[in-house]
Amino acid sequence: MKRFCSLVAFVAALSVGSQTFAHHATQAEFDQTKVTTIKGVMTRVMWVNPHVNWHMEVKNADGTVTDWTIVGAGPGQFRAIGLSGRDFFQIGETYSASIALARNGSSRGHIMSFLTPDGKTLQIWSGNGDDPLGR
Amino acid sequence: MAPRLIRYGATVLSAAVGALMMTSSIAAQNGGGGRAAGPAQTQNVPTPRTPDGHPDLSGAWGGAGGGGARDGSPFDEKGNLRLAGRYRKGNPVNGERDSGISQRFGPNFPLYKPQYWDKVDFMDVNGNVQDSNFHCMPAGVPRMGPPVRILQTARDVVFLYREKNQYRIIPIDGRPHDPVNSMDQTYLGDSVGHWEGDTLVVDVVGFNSETWLGWPGYFHTNKLRVIERLTRQGNTLLYQATADDPDVLLKPWAMNPRTLQLNTNPTTQIEDPPCIESDSANLTTKERG
Amino acid sequence: MRLTAATVAIVVVLAIPVMMEAQQGRGSTSGSAPQTSSRTPELKTVLHNAADALGMLRTEREADLIATVRYWGTGTMMMAGQVFKVTNYAGSVNFHVPGMRIDITRTAPDGMSQRAVEVVSDKFAWNETQPGINPTPAAGIANARLLQIWMLPQGVVKAATAAGAAANVAAAGGVTTLTFPIASIGATLKATIDDKNFIREVEARMGTSVITTTYSDYGDWNGADYLSDVMFPRHIVQKRDGATVLDLTISKTNTYNPYVVMPVPENVEKAGSTAQAASR
Secondary structure, eight states: OOOOOOOOSSOOOOSSSSSOOOOOOHHHHEEEEEEEEEEEEEEEEEOOBSOOEEEEEEEOTTSOEEEEEEEOOOHHHHHHTTOOHHHHOOTTSEEEEEEEEETTOSSEEEEEEEEOTTSOEEEOSOOSSOOTTOO | OOOOOOOOOOOSSBOOOOTTOOOHHHHHHHTOOSSOOOBOOOTTOOOOBOTTSSBOOOEEBSOTTOOOOSSSOSBOTTSOEEOOOOOGGGOHHHHHHHHHHHHTOOSSOOOBOGGGHHHHHHHHHTHHHHOGGGGTOOOOTTTTOSOSEEEEOSSEEEEEOSGGGOEEEEEOSOOOOOTTGGGSOBSSOEEEEEEETTEEEEEEEOBOSSSEEETTTEEOOTTOEEEEEEEEETTEEEEEEEEEOTTTBSSOEEOOOEEEEBBSSOOSBOOOSOBOOOSGGGOOSOOOO | OOOOSSSSOOOOBOOOOHHHHHHTTGGGGSOOOOOSSSSSOOHHHHHHHHHHHTTOEETTTTEEOOOEEEEEEEEEEEETTEEEEEEEEEEEEETTTTEEEEEEEEEOTTSOEEEEEEEEETTEEEEESBTTBSOEEOTTOHHHHHHHHHHSHHHHHHHHHHHGGGOEEEEETTEEEEEEEEGGGTEEEEEEEOTTSOEEEEEEEETTEEEEEEEEEEEOTTOTTSOOOOOEEEEEEEEETTEEEEEEEEEEEEOSOOOOOOOOOHHHHHHHHHHHHHTO
């Protein structure tokens, strides 16, 4: 049976004082105003708390290879809408990822959207900027 | 090709309160979804009791109903996923900044002694480094809030928590603190319980000083003592905690009480351990929410 | 949309920073209620837009979630006809209580340095030698200190909102005037709001005094590593009965609802009740 459920990828404060909040410092690590698209091979998916992370091997224009780490929300949030690592993320396949870059210049980003090998768009984190992968 | 949705079977240790804050009040506003209703009947329900006459606190508490169909399915007919986050003006930066402001709103603040005001401020502003819970350590008592599942026997209650899959086994036969355990320094302290009428009173000492009373930098010492009060009325559980740390607080801090409904359809899982921290080294600014 | 053939496509998109939005007065473009006439704006709209410009409205429900604020600056102040150089001015406000603690370090014309810590908490006022230390009651001055809370930009919005139907709004030449009483302290305030919804001036009448504060250069002064989108003026000038009493340049703020408390000390509470008894 399909579950219809809306996802709150990041906690929005609904009332004060009595609710349980998840804690984030996404802003401290990533700059949402700097969005990049990378394309590469999925090498590892870690479906762990506090953040799911994907690892992609990206071939640069000069022929070198960079390992990128892409960070997202926790598994609980994805599980709630039925997004499973096993369905959408296949090791060895090629994905494009639109990511907000790490502030410290490392090869890390926060996921905004994925384009899967079979052409599906997974828009995971809505932002203010244009999504280069489109829909 | 329609996307397959994976269903996760209910487990015994199923949690209700997820990081999505899908409380029963939200479910009520959203009108529920395509699932069987979780919240139990609340009107005119007798309080279940154990053979010795005390209220039976056993059950899954909070988070019943899950999220409703607010925007419909996140998958479109072609199988694309579009998640609409509930941020002010649709911007997750706003979402996080608003969360930071909201979590410090009070108005019920613990009253620290003046000589510690600067320390609270430092802990809060530098929480990305100073908050051990943010780096996968337990939140401790009372910060982790009420349990999501309680199992009660004649002699003990077992509190099970969603966060980091933790538990506390608490004797409820009125015994005093163990002299050795109560002088230990642990994340969850040493707990003993006794009944005051229909209220279970849990007395907790023996804490380390690694945890905070709350997210906004509310540090404490290992002299912390916490009193938790749990009262079941029908299918409602009232939870209230008071933290006393005379070294740093002007007076005990009575935290806001929580009201939880019995969840008869707990399907959300406990948070899977372990918590693997990988962001610490890359946090550049002090923003947090 | 097809991807380019390159194995790595770097597209850097600069989204409009939220701060820029605020400085451009995003409040004025928010979904506000239609005006009843082209000249008189609705009070509710004016309050909403002023609150939004200041970054007070948070979460999807756009509720005022500003509880506390701290700000630090330097400048000059005038007391008893003399000009003092202020080397440290630290304001801490808790709008819930309502309470305020102002910690001033200043140099007198004769070169003597002094520190004054002035506190108000609900109906009680007292002075300290350091924040929270050595309280001495300051009878009769609570209302004057409370007024300072409600003259701050965020305070104006809160007090005007609390005034309900007693608040009035008028508009002329791109400037909106908001007038409201604060009955609890016997004051009437008139705030001037510019075309970007920022409060530029507040004139307060209490007793026989007229206190005017002007605000300019609004921004997020928390620091680039701690932005909150709450706006605060960088320049504050206060006049009393026409004479400048304070000229302050703000160097830093903490607008993330910082920890601010002002528990009433026992001796102050006792003195307060004594003063009430004596006045009967």
